[in-house]
Ligand SMILES: Nc1ncnc2c1ncn2[C@@H]1O[C@H](COP(=O)(O)OP(=O)(O)OP(=O)(O)O)[C@@H](O)[C@H]1O
């Protein structure tokens with residue numbers, strides 16, 4: 001039973017990550033491979049606050065979101081001006097930098113040894129400790145993330161995001177400050193990803209830098225693309241499938257060491273299959289890899 | 302009459318080729334100005350510079366007497382200049398109505414704070430804009446296509462829709478880059494009447510067009526340019542009969 005609850009909690013965490021990344025990748029057409037970095041920022045901010053300052057959970061959660069969003073702005077303002085490919089590289093660089101900081105600032109972050117003994121969340125005197133309680137917390141925060149994101153994409157703001165995804169020049173020509181919209185949505189995505197980090201840190205009670213690598217970013221991108229870019233429900237479906245699927249491998253009786261490798265291969269294969277034959281994912285509306293009309297970037301000719 | 306747009310001594314070079322060479326001109330309030338010239342003359346470049354999509358190498362652009370050179374495109378739209386593109390741009394994946402709705406300026410719902418804290422205001426402005434958009438679509442006979450993805454429209458309908466988007470943006474000055482090139486005669490008539498209506502409403506319009514009949518029919522004044530320079534300027538008749546223009550076309 002605990003095992004199933006554990007899987008469900010992971011699904012909630014990855015739903016938060018994929019829904020928030022979908023705002024960037026699926027709705028705005030900006031491919032960031034730094035999502036795990038913001039996930040990590042959230043986890044470390046909440047963990048350090050709880051460990052060092054013993055501040056309450058909700059404050060830590062709020063601060064984690066704000067920190068990630070601010071870092072999102074600092075990274076986003078210069079890098080979002082770059083063309084697609086260079087932006088991907090810039091986010092990759094940022095991902096590496098965050099990993100190095102977490103790994104090397106030993107006094108502060110614990111370095112490779114990580115931070116053990118993260119206190120469990122206490123909300124208005126109620127300590128969250130059982131799996132079921134964590135599932136409820138994670139579930140509520142996942143619902144909040146979904147609601148928040150869906151409010152955005154259904155609004156006129158979301159209409160502009162789609163326009164930016166399809167044609168930046170036209171968006172400017174109808175008076176939209178494209179750069180500002182991109183930075184704003186990047187900050188929102190970063191802030192929401194931090195929520196997942198906070199849940200993860202307080203649930204596992206131990207974090208180290210290996211949970212927030214570029215591989216993790218790519219895993220989240222896989223969820224978005226396989227679930228369906230540009231469709232929030234797709235991200236939920238994607239999270240369920242990609243988190244649950246490898247668990248099924250256990251029941252096939254593969255030894256753990258091999259299962260880990262098989263899992264990586266499986267994700268890779270799934271991603272390739274979807275990119276080739278169903279680029280819009282399970283239920284997406286935006287075919288990610290067919291949007292190669294680079295006409296959308298230059299004014300006229 | 303007042304000059305709504307004035308440009309002074311614009312220069313723009315691409316790899317040594319002059320696209321704008323000391324180009325100065327003005328647009329009067331409530332006039333339709335035709336901008337003609339051979340391929341590569343610099344007409345589109347002029348639009349790109351005025352609308353902020355390309356920086357000029359030097360020179361100034363004034364709108365309502367205020368300098369707008371080096372402003373970002375979105376600020377220039379907010380000031381009241383809208384344009385269409387020679388290579389036809391719209392958000393093809395969004396439906397026709399959404400393209401028009403997207404084009405309204407200053408929407409509360411396009412601010413994140415608005416999305417979460419001004420629900421009622423957003424619903425109200427969205428409803429108002431929807432009404433305006435629907436009446437614009439009705440006026441241009443595109444109502445029936447309101448829920449079609451813009452990409453499903455015919456080429457002519459898309460060109461018309463891109464003009465409707467300029468109207469939704471509430472532009473005082475419209476810059477239309479080849480609005481009737483490659484479209485059928487009946488759509489041409491419709492676009493012509495829309496442009497004439499805009500003039501009646503007090504707007505100013507600049508039209509780039511290779512179709513000389515269209516230019517002769519609709520323009521109050523014409524500028525002929527070649528290799529980035531203004532060669533001739535005057536009424537359509539004057540420009541057409543200007544020996545320099547005839548010479549340039551014969552070359
Ligand atoms: N973004 C650009 N980069 C490089 N060269 C350009 C660019 N835009 C225009 N040019 C060049 O500048 C010159 C003027 O081009 P422009 O598009 O303004 O001509 P035009 O008068 O609009 O011609 P057409 O009638 O064919 O549309 C051409 O030689 C063109 O190749």
Ligand SMILES: [Mg+2]
Nearest residue numbers: 344345346387
């Ligand atoms: Mg042109």
